[in-house]
Amino acid sequence: MDTAERLIESTRELLWERGxxxxxxxxxxxxxGAGQGSMYHHFSGKPDLALTAMRRSAQELVAQADARMSGDGTAVERVSAYLLRERDALRGCRVGRMAMDPDVIDSPELRQPVRETFAWLRGRLAEIVAEGVAAGEFDTALDPRDTAAMITAVVQGGYVLARAEGSQEPFDRAVRGAVALLAARAPGK
Amino acid sequence: MDTAERLIESTRELLWERGxxxxxxxxxxxxxGAGQGSMYHHFSGKPDLALTAMRRSAQELVAQADARMSGDGTAVERVSAYLLRERDALRGCRVGRMAMDPDVIDSPELRQPVRETFAWLRGRLAEIVAEGVAAGEFDTALDPRDTAAMITAVVQGGYVLARAEGSQEPFDRAVRGAVALLAARAPGK
DNA sequence: GTCTATACGCTGATAGAC
DNA sequence: GTCTATCAGCGTATAGAC
Structure with missing residues (x-):
């Protein structure tokens, strides 16, 4: 791994851990393991390096989520696969974490990858919920976009609960609670 | 408002805005509007002052949430009242925000008010969901504690989505999505 | 109680040698 | 490409005068 690469990966880890x-x-x-001059040779400064790191984390998240949601299975199964994916809840979300950082939110450039990530997530989940409604898996009363926002929020909020409690448990409960509520929405049940 | 009080309120605002x-x-x-000496006369340092501010914000949150959830009405109505309470989603949650701050989470003392607040919230909501199940408002298949964690998480995650997007909308969608799903869980429906 | 002085390391860079 | 030097200002206090 060359120096620029190590700088990016180090930034990804530290942004995750410390914001x-x-x-x-x-x-x-x-x-x-790089010197001052080295960092400023490869990147114009902290915002430049952070932006590079955040874009990579955003792409990674989208790729992983897409893998869960675009496989085989019913809509309920694919949404559940997204929700129940194993996560280290105490570490939180690399991308979602940035939303609480004022310096990120106040900068349109730094906020962009965060915004795009969640816009994509909500949009993709809304498609799947809509497919589920069309297939008769979900009650037609469910609004796909509202439901998608709720699913995305449960995961992000689960991280908050887990970190507050110092335990994985509240996260697992939150996603299980959401899955239970969604799975039971089949009109026939 | 005396000096100590102004320091506490200023800290509450800045912790909310900047972490x-x-x-x-x-x-x-x-x-x-206070000098250095003044602050260090009333408080031993930044952690002491932050702890005082966080305890106050935690109490305030519990009092407000309790007012919504302990009024008249069915379980669904009281949970909905909590979820649909007007919030400035772009500002986020004074208490939940602290969960993303490593210096807070790494200190048992500073984390305590955050932990207690969410433990109380999840416990109170679980009671109400259990009442709803007993009253036949909710399907008996709903686990009250999982459902309570999900409700709490939707609100906290809604803040993340709103700040990422720079708009109140994703927050409103998330809570509406949760309310729709919960309201439809009456066994007769 | 509040003020000013002092301290030392860190932040986020820039400049120029190698 | 990487290193070292240098910098102005901030972060987080402590000490002692008033």
Missing amino acids: YTGTSPKAIQQHA | YTGTSPKAIQQHA
Whole structure:
């Protein structure tokens, strides 16, 4: 792994762990084993490096989520596969975490990958819910876009509960609660 | 409002806006119109002041939530009242925000009010869901604690979506999605 | 109680040598 | 490409005068 690559991966880890405000160029350099000059040779500064790292994390998240949601199975199964995917809830979401960072949210450039990620997630889930409604799996009273937002929110909020409690449990309960509610919505049940 | 009070309120505002890591003693002093010596006379340092501010925000949240959830009405109505309460989603949750701050989560003392707040919220909602199940409002297949975690998570996750998007809309969709799903869970429906 | 002075390391860079 | 030097300002206090 070359120096630029190590800097990006180090930034990804530190942004995950400490957020944007809590991550300094110096900490990134030490984690990457690179000097000051090296970092400023490859990147114009902290925002540039953070943006590169965030874009990569965003792409990774989309790819992983898409793999869960676009496989075989009914709509309920695919949504459940997304919700029940194993996650280390105490570490949180690499992308969602950025939404609480004022320096990220206040910068249109830095916010863009975060915005796009969640816009895509909500849109993709809404398609699947709509397919489920069309297939008779879900009650026609369910609004696909509202339901998709709810599903996305449960995961992100689950991280908050888990970190507050210092335990994975509230996260698992939240997603199980959502799956139970969704799975029972078949009109025939 | 005396000096100590202004320091606490200023800290509450800054913690809400910028988080713990992003809030410096200097910024607090300036916001409160107080000098260095003044702040260190009333509080031992940043953690002490932050803890005082966080405890107050936690109590406030519990009081407001309890008012929504302990009124008259069916279980569905009281849960919906909690979910649909008007919120400025772009500002986020004063308490939930702290869960993403590593310095808060890594300190048992600072984490305590955050942990207690969400433990209380999930417990209170679980009671109400259990009442709803007993009253025949909800399907007996619903696990009250899982459902309570899901409800709490939807609100916290809604804030993430709203801030990512720069709009209140995803938050409103998420809570409406949750209300629709819950309201439809009456066994007769 | 509040003020000013002082301190030391960190933040986020820039400049120029190698 | 990477290294070291240098910098102005901030973060988080402590000490002591008033």
